[in-house]
Amino acid sequence: MKKFLLLLKKELRELLTPQLIVPFVIIMVIFSVIGKTAGKQIATQAAVVDQILVINHDNGELSKIALSQAGQVAKIEIAETSDDAKIVDEMSRRSISIGLIIPADFGENALLDTATTVQTYSLLQNFSLTGSKKTSTLSGVVNIINQSVSNSLIQLNSPDADPVKLKNPVAAIDFVSANGKVASGSAITVLSYISQQTSYVPIVLFIVIIFAAQMIATAVATEKENKTLETLLSLPVSRKVIVTAKMISAGLISLLMAGIYMYGLRGFIGGVTTAVPSAASAMSDGTSNIVKTLNLNFTTTGYVELGIILFLGILLALAIAMILGVFSEDAKSAQSVIAPLMVLVMIPYFATLMLDIGQLSPLLRNLLYAIPFTHIFLATPNIMLGNHLSILYGSIYLLILFILFVFIAAKIFSSDLILTMKLNFSKKR
Amino acid sequence: MANILEVKNLCKSYGKFDAVRGIDFSIAKSEIFALIGPNGAGKSTTLKMIASVLQPSSGSIVIDGVDAVKNPEEARTKISYLPEEAGAYKRLSGRGYLQFMAGLYTDDPSKQKEYIARAVEICGLGRRLDDKLGAYSKGMTRKVMLARALMSNPELAILDEATSGLDVINALEIRDIIKSFTKNGMSILVSSHNMLEIEYLSDRVAIIDQGKIIETGSTAELKKKHQAENLEVVFLKLKRHNVSSRT
Numbered sequence: 001m002k003k004f005l006l007l008l009k010k011e012l013r014e015l016l017t018p019q020l021i022v023p024f025v026i027i028m029v030i031f032s033v034i035g036k037t038a039g040k041q042i043a044t045q046a047a048v049v050d051q052i053l054v055i056n057h058d059n060g061e062l063s064k065i066a067l068s069q070a071g072q073v074a075k076i077e078i079a080e081t082s083d084d085a086k087i088v089d090e091m092s093r094r095s096i097s098i099g100l101i102i103p104a105d106f107g108e109n110a111l112l113d114t115a116t117t118v119q120t121y122s123l124l125q126n127f128s129l130t131g132s133k134k135t136s137t138l139s140g141v142v143n144i145i146n147q148s149v150s151n152s153l154i155q156l157n158s159p160d161a162d163p164v165k166l167k168n169p170v171a172a173i174d175f176v177s178a179n180g181k182v183a184s185g186s187a188i189t190v191l192s193y194i195s196q197q198t199s200y201v202p203i204v205l206f207i208v209i210i211f212a213a214q215m216i217a218t219a220v221a222t223e224k225e226n227k228t229l230e231t232l233l234s235l236p237v238s239r240k241v242i243v244t245a246k247m248i249s250a251g252l253i254s255l256l257m258a259g260i261y262m263y264g265l266r267g268f269i270g271g272v273t274t275a276v277p278s279a280a281s282a283m284s285d286g287t288s289n290i291v292k293t294l295n296l297n298f299t300t301t302g303y304v305e306l307g308i309i310l311f312l313g314i315l316l317a318l319a320i321a322m323i324l325g326v327f328s329e330d331a332k333s334a335q336s337v338i339a340p341l342m343v344l345v346m347i348p349y350f351a352t353l354m355l356d357i358g359q360l361s362p363l364l365r366n367l368l369y370a371i372p373f374t375h376i377f378l379a380t381p382n383i384m385l386g387n388h389l390s391i392l393y394g395s396i397y398l399l400i401l402f403i404l405f406v407f408i409a410a411k412i413f414s415s416d417l418i419l420t421m422k423l424n425f426s427k428k429r
Numbered sequence: 430m431a432n433i434l435e436v437k438n439l440c441k442s443y444g445k446f447d448a449v450r451g452i453d454f455s456i457a458k459s460e461i462f463a464l465i466g467p468n469g470a471g472k473s474t475t476l477k478m479i480a481s482v483l484q485p486s487s488g489s490i491v492i493d494g495v496d497a498v499k500n501p502e503e504a505r506t507k508i509s510y511l512p513e514e515a516g517a518y519k520r521l522s523g524r525g526y527l528q529f530m531a532g533l534y535t536d537d538p539s540k541q542k543e544y545i546a547r548a549v550e551i552c553g554l555g556r557r558l559d560d561k562l563g564a565y566s567k568g569m570t571r572k573v574m575l576a577r578a579l580m581s582n583p584e585l586a587i588l589d590e591a592t593s594g595l596d597v598i599n600a601l602e603i604r605d606i607i608k609s610f611t612k613n614g615m616s617i618l619v620s621s622h623n624m625l626e627i628e629y630l631s632d633r634v635a636i637i638d639q640g641k642i643i644e645t646g647s648t649a650e651l652k653k654k655h656q657a658e659n660l661e662v663v664f665l666k667l668k669r670h671n672v673s674s675r676t
Contacts, residue, residue, distance in 0.1 A: 002532065002536050003532070003533055003536070006529060006532045006533060007533075010518065010521075010529055013518075013520060013521070014518065014520065017520070226516040226517070226518070226519070227512070227514045227515060227516030228515075228516045228517065228518060230477070230480075230482050230510070230512040230515070231510065231511075231512060231515055231516075231574075231577075233481075233482045234480045234481065234482050234505060234508070234509075234510035234512075235505065235530075235533050235534070236502070236505040236506040236533070236534065237505075237533050238502060415484060416483050416484055419482070419483070420443070
């Protein structure tokens with residue numbers, strides 16, 4: 001045990017260099033600060049009421065009422081020009097990104113029950129988040145004009161009628177079910193709430209696994225590069241102890257790096273996204289109560305299950321990376337040697353992010369399940385949906401693979417292969 | 430007196446290439462035994478097998494009664510190995526490195542202190558021992574490595590090209606250190622392609638060429654037998670004879 005702790009301390013010291021930590025911490029702090037600063041700027045910009053440039057060829061009451069109601073979502077600026085062809089020029093000159101042309105026969109066509117059209121113009125000057133807000137404003141204006149005209153027409157024909165009730169005679173009461181429970185509420189808000197709570201989890205898993213693999217492969221390759229490996233192998237220390245110390249130190253460092261990374265990333269994304277108002281992102285007490293009723297929140301058991309499967313996944317990645325690291329002759333080539341492992345992590349990461357695995361063909365689904373890291377990325381939804389058997393089977397699968405790869409790693413470390421194994425693509429003469 | 434090392438019919442192959450082709454020799458207690466030969470003769474490979482860094486393809490290695498092929502972990506408690514190109518953990522100080530190594534040799538704190546004290550004496554680096562190994566010169570690093578190899582007073586110290594790359598003064602110092610340790614009962618197996626250094630250092634010599642030992646004996650015996658002034662001439666004569674007997 002003492003020798004193991006001594007080796008572990010040495011490995012941690014070798015990996016935890018100022019050259020690694022300091023730039024990383026600085027970048028993450030800057031990341032977080034930029035996020036908060038950008039968030040404030042976005043919030044400021046989002047609070048500004050958008051302007052819309054309007055050419056109104058129709059002087060009737062309908063268009064006037066419609067524009068007055070549209071003023072709730074945008075500041076109406078009447079164009080100086082009456083030439084439709086020059087609206088874009090005036091928008092550009094007056095720095096107004098959205099424009100609207102109401103034709104002369106707008107009111108007349110509406111009263112005759114004939115379809116009438118308005119022209120909308122969007123001036124694309126950037127592709128930012130706040131830039132897209134102006135497009136929503138334009139849609140909002142057109143929607144309000146539509147509602148206003150239809151309400152006016154209804155009142156004209158049926159003065160006693162309530163236009164809102166006439167247009168929406170049917171109201172829906174939403175229910176959502178999960179884990180055998182039913183709660184009153186919208187599925188969209190529940191999904192949005194869960195997405196906000198769990199969107200970081202796959203990113204954390206991805207980062208921890210990649211960092212862990214890089215650390216261990218570098219640890220092995222550095223011993224070769226610095227010519228300390230032969231001395232280490234000749235010491236009265238069990239090879240298993242050497243392997244374990246390297247794996248655990250790499251795992252600990254990767255968890256630390258992941259923690260720092262998540263602090264920075266959370267700060268950046270949190271700063272940027274919470275500044276943009278969105279109906280789906282609003283977290284209400286009601287939504288969290290629905291989630292609790294449906295047992296979709298993470299309990300202690302859920303955290304334990306997630307912790308176990310993540311731990312097994314990291315161990316497996318370490319074992320594979322250790323074997324791959326043996327192929328490299330120095331720390332630089334160690335980064336490229338672990339590329340196959342990175343692919344094995346990235347495929348399930350993106351697949352689980354974008355696809356419903358259950359809807360894939362059996363062949364594709366089984367291929368994905370064969371990749372051990374798929375079970376880690378599926379862990380969060382499985383835990384929330386009470387699929388504990390899937391967690392169990394995934395954990396067992398990871399454990400079996402881990403034991404197999406550690407056995408292989410220990411065999412390599414106990415043999416000549418640790419010294420002689422290398423990738424060599426040069427032609428043999 | 431029982432031999433500290435018995436090597437019998439030791440072979441090592443890498444695919445079709447036979448690096449070591451049936452080597453037999455033994456080392457007595459307190460003896461300095463040298464393996465000499467040209468580059469690529471199989472010296473380092475032989476030493477690595479004895480140090481259990483490489484596994485023999487066949488043959489036996491018995492160190493102080495322990496079968497090193499079947500029980501490498503137990504055998505490693507009896508030996509200490511200094512590779513030809515031994516690197517250091519650059520972020521450790523010299524003293525930190527020796528403390529780390531002492532901890533790996535023994536769990537007993539009093540023995541660790543003893544080993545470190547011995548190593549500090551061997552190094553002779555004084556206050557420089559508290560500097561990072563990354564700042565050391567080649568000679569200083571090699572002294573620390575040698576101190577590490579000898580500090581635990583092993584039954585058998587295996588030193589591969591102990592003075593490789595060192596200047597004359599440092600090389601002389603290291604040779605004297607090596608010679609002094611046999612008085613403590615330690616046996617030493619050295620390898621070198623520097624015949625003159627070996628002549629000064631060793632009690633017995635085995636000349637190895639192309640994976641086989643072609644001659645064994647004390648320096649005086651070999652020089653007399655082959656009517657040579659020094660071991661270099663002995664080797665050249667043996668090499669010529671080896672070549673002509675094959676053709």
